[in-house]
Amino acid sequence: MIDDKQTNKKPPICFFVIEPKYFLGIVIREAEKKGTIVPYASPRCRVFEGTSGSTGISLALVARALGYEAEIVLPDDTAVEKSQLIENMGATIVKVRPVSISNRSHYVNVARDRAQRFIEDGGKGLFVDQFENQMNWLTHYETTGPEIWQQSRGKVDYFVAGAGTGGTIAGVGKFLKSVASDVQLILADPPGSGLFNKVKHGVMFSKTEIEGKRRRHQIDTVVEGIGSNRLTGNLAQIIDLVDDAIRYLSLSLIPKDLLKIHNLLSHHFFCV
Numbered sequence: 001m002i003d004d005k006q007t008n009k010k011p012p013i014c015f016f017v018i019e020p021k022y023f024l025g026i027v028i029r030e031a032e033k034k035g036t037i038v039p040y041a042s043p044r045c046r047v048f049e050g051t052s053g054s055t056g057i058s059l060a061l062v063a064r065a066l067g068y069e070a071e072i073v074l075p076d077d078t079a080v081e082k083s084q085l086i087e088n089m090g091a092t093i094v095k096v097r098p099v100s101i102s103n104r105s106h107y108v109n110v111a112r113d114r115a116q117r118f119i120e121d122g123g124k125g126l127f128v129d130q131f132e133n134q135m136n137w138l139t140h141y142e143t144t145g146p147e148i149w150q151q152s153r154g155k156v157d158y159f160v161a162g163a164g165t166g167g168t169i170a171g172v173g174k175f176l177k178s179v180a181s182d183v184q185l186i187l188a189d190p191p192g193s194g195l196f197n198k199v200k201h202g203v204m205f206s207k208t209e210i211e212g213k214r215r216r217h218q219i220d221t222v223v224e225g226i227g228s229n230r231l232t233g234n235l236a237q238i239i240d241l242v243d244d245a246i247r248y249l250s251l252s253l254i255p256k257d258l259l260k261i262h263n264l265l266s267h268h269f270f271c272v
Helices: 022-033 054-066 080-088 107-120 135-151 167-179 195-201 251-262
Strands: 013-016 046-050 069-075 092-096 125-127 158-161 184-189 244-247 268-271
Touching: 022 054, 022 125, 022 135, 046 054, 046 107, 054 069, 054 080, 069 080, 069 107, 080 092, 092 107, 107 125, 135 167, 158 167, 167 184, 184 195, 195 244
Parallel strands: 013 268, 046 069, 046 125, 069 092, 158 184, 184 244
Antiparallel strands: none
């Protein structure tokens, strides 16, 4: 970090690239308090989730540590490294064809249905529901946001994040705006996602939906697990407070793109 007092340049920019999953343990503990699931029961209680992989890895680890079985529903084109990690941590994997969220066969809908059937058959189970569960963004508001503010000593000018569930940018963004209203929230959105245009123009739209190019069902963006053509319950908490959006193909390109867009060619640093 360069001390801006020693220069006449603009204040430093801080980019945070983060993917914490604190809320998974909190969701499980809250379910325990309600008696929905019980740790180390016989037979074991089971937690379910539909994911493109990253949350599945975290959930498999957390579930095993807390005494639960985990069943993870993945699209069958998920990176093999992710599915191998999930299996190596003892979770059960169910693979489905990639389809639109409006289809009952979408991995999120399949996970929800399998959890419901498990419970109806007499088991104790929990569907985590990372996209709509409000504990997602609230956990980032209560933990990740304050942690970033403290570790940066309150010197955050920009917070840049992609949106999968939207929990990170919603929770961290709300917190940062509450302590420093001039902090700029930037959504980094990959091609194939409609969130860029939602922020820029108020319309959920991707170029892949242009007449003559549109597929019957828009399924994926070019970055696994990031971007969407729908507004999740978590992202809805912050979308109106997002200041700008940029397109990106790789996280390594974000600093250059952001500096170019905002003419901020002064020093910057990374907090990972």
